[in-house]
Amino acid sequence: MSFEDWYRQDRLPHIYCAGCGNGTVINCTLAAIDQMGWKKEETVFVSGIGCSSRAPGYILTDSLHTTHGRALAFATGVKLANPNLNIVVFTGDGDLAAIGGNHFIHACRRNIDLTVVCMNNQIYGMTGGQGSPTTPLGCLSTTTPYGCAEMPFDLCELATAAGANYVSRWTSYHVKELEKAVKAGLETPGFSFIEALVQCPTAFGRRNKLRQVADHVEYLRSHSLLSVKRDRMLEKGEKIPEDMFVVGELTRRNRPALGVKKP
Amino acid sequence: MTRTEFWQGNTACAEGALAAGCNFFGGYPITPSTEIAEHMAVKLPKKGGVFIQMEDEIASMASIIGASWTGARAMTATSGPGFSLMMENIGFAAMTETPCVVVNVQRGGPSTGQPTMSAQGDMMQARFGSHGDYAIIALCPANVQEMYELTVKAFNLADQYRVPVFLMADETIGHMREKILIPDTVGRINRKPLVPGTLPFKADADLIPGFGQFGTGQHVHVTGLTHDERGYPCATNPKVHASLVQRLVDKIENARDDMADYDIINPDASQVFIAYGAPVRTVQQVMHDNKDKDIGFLRIRIVWPFPGKALAAFRNARHFFVPEMNLGQIAREIERHVRVPVISIPKLGGELHAPAELIAALEANL
Numbered sequence: 001m002s003f004e005d006w007y008r009q010d011r012l013p014h015i016y017c018a019g020c021g022n023g024t025v026i027n028c029t030l031a032a033i034d035q036m037g038w039k040k041e042e043t044v045f046v047s048g049i050g051c052s053s054r055a056p057g058y059i060l061t062d063s064l065h066t067t068h069g070r071a072l073a074f075a076t077g078v079k080l081a082n083p084n085l086n087i088v089v090f091t092g093d094g095d096l097a098a099i100g101g102n103h104f105i106h107a108c109r110r111n112i113d114l115t116v117v118c119m120n121n122q123i124y125g126m127t128g129g130q131g132s133p134t135t136p137l138g139c140l141s142t143t144t145p146y147g148c149a150e151m152p153f154d155l156c157e158l159a160t161a162a163g164a165n166y167v168s169r170w171t172s173y174h175v176k177e178l179e180k181a182v183k184a185g186l187e188t189p190g191f192s193f194i195e196a197l198v199q200c201p202t203a204f205g206r207r208n209k210l211r212q213v214a215d216h217v218e219y220l221r222s223h224s225l226l227s228v229k230r231d232r233m234l235e236k237g238e239k240i241p242e243d244m245f246v247v248g249e250l251t252r253r254n255r256p257a258l259g260v261k262k263p
Numbered sequence: 264m265t266r267t268e269f270w271q272g273n274t275a276c277a278e279g280a281l282a283a284g285c286n287f288f289g290g291y292p293i294t295p296s297t298e299i300a301e302h303m304a305v306k307l308p309k310k311g312g313v314f315i316q317m318e319d320e321i322a323s324m325a326s327i328i329g330a331s332w333t334g335a336r337a338m339t340a341t342s343g344p345g346f347s348l349m350m351e352n353i354g355f356a357a358m359t360e361t362p363c364v365v366v367n368v369q370r371g372g373p374s375t376g377q378p379t380m381s382a383q384g385d386m387m388q389a390r391f392g393s394h395g396d397y398a399i400i401a402l403c404p405a406n407v408q409e410m411y412e413l414t415v416k417a418f419n420l421a422d423q424y425r426v427p428v429f430l431m432a433d434e435t436i437g438h439m440r441e442k443i444l445i446p447d448t449v450g451r452i453n454r455k456p457l458v459p460g461t462l463p464f465k466a467d468a469d470l471i472p473g474f475g476q477f478g479t480g481q482h483v484h485v486t487g488l489t490h491d492e493r494g495y496p497c498a499t500n501p502k503v504h505a506s507l508v509q510r511l512v513d514k515i516e517n518a519r520d521d522m523a524d525y526d527i528i529n530p531d532a533s534q535v536f537i538a539y540g541a542p543v544r545t546v547q548q549v550m551h552d553n554k555d556k557d558i559g560f561l562r563i564r565i566v567w568p569f570p571g572k573a574l575a576a577f578r579n580a581r582h583f584f585v586p587e588m589n590l591g592q593i594a595r596e597i598e599r600h601v602r603v604p605v606i607s608i609p610k611l612g613g614e615l616h617a618p619a620e621l622i623a624a625l626e627a628n629l
């Protein structure tokens with residue numbers, strides 16, 4: 001099997017804009033699942049509302065496309081009622097961190113055995129480009145027309161602080177690394193959180209001097225700071241540039257988890 | 264064989280759920296329903312079921328919908344403020360035809376209102392609280408025995424019609440203690456399974472599609488978006504939306520006579536009470552104390568869909584009297600079905616109607 005065998009061919013064409021980064025993340029996730037050897041009938045995708053949350057509708061398994069922000073609460077019910085099912089949640093920055101923020105921290109706290117892949121485009125794409133909890137300071141959106149004045153969330157630090165067993169951040173540029181990170185998340189019992197920064201040319205890029213998709217992907221590459229390099233810089237007392245974000249495996253631990261399949 | 268217990272209404276509800284095979288409870292503490300969650304927290308794990316205290320009522324409702332798609336008999340219990348929070352996901356359950364049971368032990372509202380006092384102020388919210396057109400089923404127990412029996416019934420109706428079913432209790436019935444007879448077994452109606460190879464949201468003649476349980480290899484996509492018979496989003500097709508929403512309403516409304524649950528007492532009377540829930544008890548007292556009077560009584564257990572046909576049984580009725588612990592929510596529904604005057608007897612404040620209040624209404628309309 002290849003990751004392509006997981007798609008619903010009768011659902012094409014999809015809704016994603018030309019140049020969208022979500023497809024890369026979905027491909028990486030399905031490739032990781034394919035490597036796990038999971039069967040379709042024992043895999044369930046759950047999502048909330050937004051561009052990222054449309055992903056389960058294109059995948060040939062049981063899937064639950066729910067209400068805005070609530071995917072993790074629905075997924076909690078699915079997983080606890082049948083721990084034999086493998087659950088992957090697709091979400092976005094608005095869905096997960098704004099309206100779904102409370103469910104996010106409590107799912108991390110419970111350390112429930114889900115793998116959550118967050119496509120963070122730093123904007124509300126589906127509704128046309130409003131500011132989200134991860135919109136960087138100063139960035140333009142339709143609801144931050146003078147530049148975002150609020151500090152953004154660091155979703156990975158949030159997941160770690162709230163108790164997740166596995167946390168990684170990569171971008172749509174880091175295809176191989178992202179695929180490996182998702183696989184590591186799938187293998188880890190308990191709550192796994194993989195944040196993938198993605199380009200959104202339609203809603204984010206064109207308002208923030210990243211109109212060309214390649215420029216945005218290059219921005220993601222050049223502003224990524226490997227966590228090991230960050231650690232070295234900190235050891236040497238070097239200053240971490242403010243416009244860089246840390247990528248890599250950020251947390252891996254083995255706290256007691258909920259809803260893990262019995263061997 | 265039956266056994267006798269002396270139980271609180273909320274205990275009877277939880278025990279009814281367990282007897283019905285409930286194996287998933289997702290809830291959040293709220294007065295006056297908390298005893299149901301507490302009872303399930305003790306009992307469910309011992310029976311191999313799942314109890315989870317969620318972070319809020321939005322999550323509680325979400326969790327039982329998720330559990331239901333794995334085939335679980337899932338329920339939650341709450342009261343007014345929590346019921347309000349559940350509304351969006353209740354609409355999701357209606358749209359996705361997810362069987363589930365929601366208990367609302369009603370208290371005084373609006374807002375935080377009267378957490379420890381009784382009310383029936385959520386009857387219209389139960390019917391229409393989520394956005395858009397849809398239909399649900401709502402049952403109203405009037406004693407501890409019915410807390411048990413109607414909870415069992417709620418699970419069966421939810422599975423039969425693939426719809427969220429509400430047990431609209433109230434603080435009085437939830438917290439009072441009464442003698443209750445427990446049967447050894449209860450009847451069970453299971454969900455109609457999806458026939459492999461058929462479309463997961465294509466309804467049969469009864470307007471209900473077969474249920475494609477997660478984990479059985481049927482690859483069902485469940486979405487709150489307007490969807491076609493494959494379950495695929497189809498949100499801008501006017502015909503698909505119209506026929507889907509019409510079917511969701513019709514599958515319940517068309518079955519209102521099949522599922523109707525009421526008692527008709529003295530159908531020849533000219534003065535007729537109609538009641539559901541706790542006010543039933545006051546009407547029963549009035550009837551008991553006034554056997555010489557020409558009083559009829561329609562006692563309703565399934566309020567939604569409203570059993571309009573039952574009203575026709577009272578051919579001599581000159582007035583219908585409707586005592587409710589709200590400002591006449593169901594009285595207005597009754598008005599739609601009858602030509603004679605409907606006298607609402609509202610009661611706010613958290614206490615039951617006194618018999619004298621009902622007698623006074625009768626005497627004012629002789």
